[in-house]
Amino acid sequence: xxxxxxxxxxxxxxxxxxxxxxxxxxxxxxxxxxxxxxxxxxxxxxxxxxxxxxxxxxxxxxxxxxxxxxxxxxxxxxxxxxxxxxxxxxxxxxxxxxxxxxxxxxxxxxxx
Amino acid sequence: xxxxxxxxxxxxxxxxxxxxxxxxxxxxxxxxxxxxxxxxxxxxxxxxxxxxxxxxxxxxxxxxxxxxxxxxxxxxxxxxxxxxxxxxxxxxxxxxxxxxxxxxxxxxxxxxx
Numbered sequence: 533x534x535x536x537x538x539x540x541x542x543x544x545x546x547x548x549x550x551x552x553x554x555x556x557x558x559x560x561x562x563x564x565x566x567x568x569x570x571x572x573x574x575x576x577x578x579x580x581x582x583x584x585x586x587x588x589x590x591x592x593x594x595x596x597x598x599x600x601x602x603x604x605x606x607x608x609x610x611x612x613x614x615x616x617x618x619x620x621x622x623x624x625x626x627x628x629x630x631x632x633x634x635x636x637x638x639x640x641x642x643x644x
Numbered sequence: 645x646x647x648x649x650x651x652x653x654x655x656x657x658x659x660x661x662x663x664x665x666x667x668x669x670x671x672x673x674x675x676x677x678x679x680x681x682x683x684x685x686x687x688x689x690x691x692x693x694x695x696x697x698x699x700x701x702x703x704x705x706x707x708x709x710x711x712x713x714x715x716x717x718x719x720x721x722x723x724x725x726x727x728x729x730x731x732x733x734x735x736x737x738x739x740x741x742x743x744x745x746x747x748x749x750x751x752x753x754x755x756x757x
Binding site for chain 2: 536541566568573574575576577578581621623631632634635636637
């Protein structure tokens, strides 16, 4: 039972445009959400997080939106750069569950 | 320069041998974690530790063992009982288990021949 789903295995965008990566979750106990970026053969790098008491968090070019009623979050990257090309993982935790539950990732390719 | 180190980067072992993967952190984090990543998959939790001399099984602990004798170190042993040991192994740490960010090391690619 996949509690965190990233339904798009890949996404391709042009440099300078917006990248939107989506994530859905099923566990209503989740109250903290994170996005990680990962290059091949490297560890994930933390990008941005959001608590369930907020519906938006922004850090430079990265913005995460949370829609609790829809159990959906998204990561917006504006403007997209070729160096953003990587796999992006959505993760969630909450309740008495210390664990981070990860989605399967979305491969973002930003074309020059 | 704080961070998490994992060694070695690449590891090859023969089937039936136990192998230990190293993870060290100098972030003064209390909690440490081991994950496994397989192609096209997310990260799956193997073991975690909230404090020295204590650790708990994650979702896929069978065939693995850990120890936490020091705050800075959390080695993972992949035993011969692990049926599919070839994978990319990631160690992470955080200030506490709960709503906090986990920071990852660079990973170890284990290949069992």
